[in-house]
Amino acid sequence: MKLLIIKLGGSVVTYKDSPTPKARLDTIKRLAKEIGQIYQQNKYQLILVHGAGSFGHPIAKKYKLHQGMKNKQQKLAFSLMDQQVLELNSVIMESLLKCNVPVVALPPRSFIQQSAGKFAGFDCQIIKNYLDQNQIPVLFGDGVLDDKWGCSILSGDTIVSFLAKKLPVHQVIFLSDVDGIYTGDPRTNRAAKLIPEINNQNFNEVIKGLTPTKRDDVTGEMQGKLIALQHGLKSLPVVIGNGLKVKTLQKALMPASTGTKMLLH
Numbered sequence: 001m002k003l004l005i006i007k008l009g010g011s012v013v014t015y016k017d018s019p020t021p022k023a024r025l026d027t028i029k030r031l032a033k034e035i036g037q038i039y040q041q042n043k044y045q046l047i048l049v050h051g052a053g054s055f056g057h058p059i060a061k062k063y064k065l066h067q068g069m070k071n072k073q074q075k076l077a078f079s080l081m082d083q084q085v086l087e088l089n090s091v092i093m094e095s096l097l098k099c100n101v102p103v104v105a106l107p108p109r110s111f112i113q114q115s116a117g118k119f120a121g122f123d124c125q126i127i128k129n130y131l132d133q134n135q136i137p138v139l140f141g142d143g144v145l146d147d148k149w150g151c152s153i154l155s156g157d158t159i160v161s162f163l164a165k166k167l168p169v170h171q172v173i174f175l176s177d178v179d180g181i182y183t184g185d186p187r188t189n190r191a192a193k194l195i196p197e198i199n200n201q202n203f204n205e206v207i208k209g210l211t212p213t214k215r216d217d218v219t220g221e222m223q224g225k226l227i228a229l230q231h232g233l234k235s236l237p238v239v240i241g242n243g244l245k246v247k248t249l250q251k252a253l254m255p256a257s258t259g260t261k262m263l264l265h
């Protein structure tokens with residue numbers, strides 16, 4: 001069986017621009033069905049990672065939780081953020097379970113710590129053990145303990161990149177709310193063009209072209225994410241596609257997938 005990592009971006013599972021937590025329930029249900037269909041094929045082992053979207057980023061930004069926690073207000077906000085993220089996770093878990101997908105949630109806060117906002121990895125054995133049981137581990141971007149700052153934010157993308165380096169991963173699929181990586185922000189710039197392929201030749205140029213959007217995002221939007229992902233995803237086929245569109249996941253598994261394909265060496 002081939003090991004697949006699917007990242008459900010925060011913009012797919014939530015209304016990311018909402019200042020308060022708001023899940024995209026219909027999209028989550030449809031994606032759960034599509035993931036169920038992939039699971040039923042018995043060809044793939046799956047690891048799922050989801051983003052936090054409006055359940056994590058607005059509160060993290062408001063209380064600067066990506067820079068740590070010192071006062072009582074921040075400590076309370078950290079707890080609230082972690083609770084909100086857990087709520088989103090349980091909506092996703094429930095939908096997957098309804099589609100008979102044997103998922104198990106592994107909240108990163110319970111076994112990962114960072115140091116001054118830096119991620120230093122974790123022991124993947126627990127993930128391997130669940131995979132051996134044909135269970136599907138579900139991890140997510142989370143607020144975690146930080147030995148220098150008290151707390152910091154761990155992005156789901158960092159987790160994906162780390163797992164892709166540590167495990168014999170066949171392919172990684174990222175789903176967001178646009179068709180792939182563009183030369184600008186396609187939500188605001190009509191001239192932005194989809195980049196069909198990212199490789200060693202055009203990687204730096206693509207990064208330079210990505211400008212931050214006005215969205216509340218404490219983990220760096222696409223530019224920061226691609227840089228973070230770059231090392232973990234070497235020599236691995238990656239597809240970045242639109243999770244709001246039906247069957248993007250299935251298409252990502254075909255050679256002629258839609259979206260942006262990335263292969264770096």
Ligand code: IP8
Nearest residue numbers: 051052056141155156219
């Ligand atoms: O949405 C961020 O994870 P991401 C996690 O995967 C929080 O970048 C809590 C803001």
